Amino acid sequence: MKKIVVLISGRGSNFVAIQESALREDWEHSIGAKIVAVISNRPDAKGLELAKNYGIDALCVDHKAFDTREAFEEKLYEVVSQYEPDLIVLAGFMRILTAGFVDRLEGKILNIHPALLPSFKGLDTHQRAIDAGVRMAGTTVHFVTAALDGGAIIAQAAVPVLPSDDAHRLADRVLVYEHQIYARAVKACVTGKVRYENERAVMDDQTALELTLFGQI
Ligand code: GRF
DSSP, rough: OOEEEESSSOHHHHHOOOOHHHHTHHHHTTSSSEEEEEEEEEEOOOHHHHHTTTTTTEEOOGGOOOOOOHHHHHHHHHHTTTTTTTTTEEEOOSSOOOOHHHHGGSSSSEEEEEETTTOOOOOOOOHHHHHOOOSSSEEEEEOOOTTTTTSOOEEEEEEOOOOTOOOHHHHHHHHHHHHHHHHHHHHHHHTTTSEEEEEEEEHHHHHHHHHEEOOOO
């Protein structure tokens, strides 16, 4: 069985979207994969409750309990490693992970970013997209490296920016597509349709098409 560990910081809607796909498509039997744990760096993350409701291990490694980022990452690494994960999925996980964590797991960590990378790395992406006047916003799933929001791109969804948008409306529109591409990208990675080779995301044309969405709503 391929084991997936999900890291969150908040409401966990991307986690739920992946878990719902896993249940709907019976990943345990169809592709031999399951989410085995959800770990939050914040004790009050709503996603932890949601994980418990699915019967999934829900743990917190509270970053505030550690004096340094290194000490936090060391503990996080220890807790994550106990599950011997094949894939680690950052889903609204709002801590920067340094090379000390990431280099040991390179090619095994995915992140979703609410912008069309390499545009709008970092925070506050929707307001920055509106301020820049772009017509297309979107979301990106990528492999995680020590470069912030900089690893190889796996999947993207392009979503229009409307004149009446504020950051919240745009975020809501993009989120619908986050949920779709993240579940697809996780599945493509655990089944080996997407591989991490020489710092690139390697896949065939059909897989690339399945991982590219154009949203209208
Ligand atoms: C998502 O928009 C994600 O792209 C961003 O934070 C949000 C997390 O939402 N990094 P959720 O916790 O998955 O609901």
